[in-house]
Amino acid sequence: MADGRATRPVTIVTGFLGSGKTTLLGRVLSEPSMRxxxxxxxxFGEVGLDHHLLRRVDERAVLLGNGCVCCTTREDLVEALLELLDLDQRGEIPRLDRVVVETTGLADPAPILHTIFVDPVLQHHFSVDLVLTTVDAVNGDLHLNRNPESVKQIAAADKIVVTKTDAADPGSAKNLRSRLGAINPSARVIEASFGETDVDELFRPNGAGSHAVPEVPAGEAHDVGETHSVSLTFDGSVDWTAFGIWLSMLLHARGEDVLRVKGLLDVGEAGPVVVNGVQHTIHPPEHLDRWPDEDHGSRIVFITKGIGPEELVGSLDAFRGLLGARPLPLGAGQAVPSS
Incomplete structure (x- = not known):
């Protein structure tokens, strides 16, 4: 049972090894608003975090029977969050405004989302509002070229924080930002030198509710190696039930290959439905009372691995009779260099 107050927001901070997660946290936690x-x-890392609500968790992950790493349950995370919840409800710690979960450099954020969404207790008391991903401006391209975990972390992001820009060649940093935009066109990119950034802006969701309302651009489809991103709209209102069935079938068959889906759907109501998911894990759909801007058309971004844009559009088009609308790519396909 919930305790009568809004769910406590959880922000996931992820990023590849050495990308500056702990430095960024050390900076933002010094702000009075983050107490x-x-x-x-x-x-704990090389940079000490002097914080009175600091806890360490060990990745004692339990792999479920079907062997899908996306559905790994983080038992350590459950225990830590339940402990904090108990302390909060009993008044033994100040009222929790937020929980920040810092992942290891090699972590896939999907199991953390899955754990919070499916646990019978946590889902009533906590909600993921943002995934922040740090990217090293000096070594970011190298990480993307050699480590698929880095691509997953970027695909999962609501906001990407590019660190060490003070030490990077300006031209290389610009090319990296372009590459990040090709992988995840819906994520906002923020630069931070020496961990310095606007804390309020960093943790501010882009809209109301339990997570950020996506800023989906009217961009083009991009290919980065085996990773594809495609922005779609529809030529009319979409039947929400039919879309949910289609998405469930897609995730059941290819969930690990759907790195991210994020967007706003016109379902024929006053406001859109927010769709937001990472691999097998989908945020609870949120029906907004109104559109966030003047554009009242559906726009949704899929980031996939090994699923081409034409396959995705073809699958949706086959469902057109039930959806009530035809999917339309927002731009023609365009290859993007991998480095």
């Missing part, structure tokens, strides 16, 4: 923020970290 009632609990921090769960896998590694």
């Amino acid at each position: 009632n923020t609990a921090v769960l970290v896998n590694e």
Whole structure:
């Protein structure tokens, strides 16, 4: 049972090894506005975090029977969040304003989302509002070229924080930002030198509710190696039930290959439905009372691995009779260099 107050927001901070997650956290946690923020970290790191609500969690992940890594349950995370919830409800710690979960550099954010959404207790008391991903401006291209985990972390992001820009060649940093935009066109990119950034802006969701309302651009389809991103709209209102069935079938068959889906759907009501998911895990759909801007058309971004834009559009088009609208790519396909 919930305790009569809004769910406590959880922000996931992820990023590849050495990309500056702990430095960024050390900076933002020094702000007075972040005092009632609990921090769960896998590694204390070289930069000390002097914070009264700091907890360490160990990745004692339990792989479920079907062997899908996306559906791994983070038992350590459940225990840590339940402990914080108990302390909060009994008044033994200040009222929690936020929980920040810092992942290891090699972590896939999907199991954390899955854990919070499916746990019978946590889902009533916590909600993921943002996924922040740090990217090293100096070594970001190298990480993307050699490590698929880095691509997953970027695909999962609501906001991408490019760190160490003070030490990077300006031209290389610009090319990296372009590459990040090709992988995840719906994520906002923020630069931070020496961990310096606007804390309020960093943790501010882009809209109301339990997570950020996506800023989906009218961009083009992009290919980055085996990773594809495509922005779609529809030529009319979409039947929400039919779309939910189609999406469930897609995730059941290819969930690990759907790195991210994020967007706003026109379902024939006053406001859109927010669709937001990472691999097998989908945020609870949110029906908004009104559109966030003057554009009242559906726009949704899919980031996939090994699923081409034409396959995705073809699958949706086959469902057109039930959806009530035809999917339309927002731009023609365009290859993007991998480095």
